[in-house]
Ligand SMILES: Nc1ncnc2c1ncn2[C@@H]1O[C@H](COP(=O)(O)OP(=O)(O)O)[C@@H](O)[C@H]1O
């Protein structure tokens with residue numbers, strides 16, 4: 001389980017995360033929903049140690065992550081697909097994937113088959129530059145790159161943003177497959193309600209830096225989650 005307790009974060013004088021406490025159970029897909037600007041990305045950056053936290057704790061399984069630098073969190077099984085994907089446009093698809101394994105003690109000689117099995121399009125395009133891929137293909141590349149570190153907990157920030165519907169469906173199927181067949185734990189930040197609802201085992205809702213609701217994925221309609229995040 002990922003356990004976040006009483007996390008607080010500020011940018012300058014503004015209080016961005018307010019006593020955020022939440023759990024992410026293992027081998028489940030948990031979505032964190034919230035409108036633009038409520039602090040979702042900031043929370044993920046705190047989880048990865050990209051920005052320091054003012055107070056509160058983060059633990060994964062039996063390990064406290066609170067004081068660990070980002071690379072140590074990766075070594076403990078966390079992987080992060082950032083909002084906007086951040087792929088390297090001038091590197092090839094294969095090179096982009098190999099960057100994802102840079103934290104491993106033993107560097108792989110190539111991209112393992114299971115990555116290309118999950119994303120056949122990446123195999124077809126492995127010699128192309130990252131910048132030549134469509135938005136959806138870049139998102140698949142970013143997820144594939146994160147999987148190269150053999151994570152236990154995969155954290156994704158709005159992977160559906162600006163992507164065509166058919167690839168959104170593919171990504172949803174792949175995430176479910178990772179949970180069901182490989183027992184991965186997934187934390188997905190989303191604003192696209194129907195996508196989240198279709199694949200979530202559990203949910204949390206954030207508003208103005210606070211967690212205001214949480215429950216089972218199957219109860220999202222009944223709990224009025226769509227209305228909570230409607231703009
Ligand atoms: N680097 C930064 N410096 C100052 N304010 C920031 C920074 N990044 C984000 N913010 C502000 O923090 C709030 C939360 O942002 P963010 O975590 O990106 O929200 P979300 O991902 O939910 O859209 C917003 O008001 C945003 O303007």
Ligand SMILES: [Mg+2]
Nearest residue numbers: 040041042083
């Ligand atoms: Mg964001």
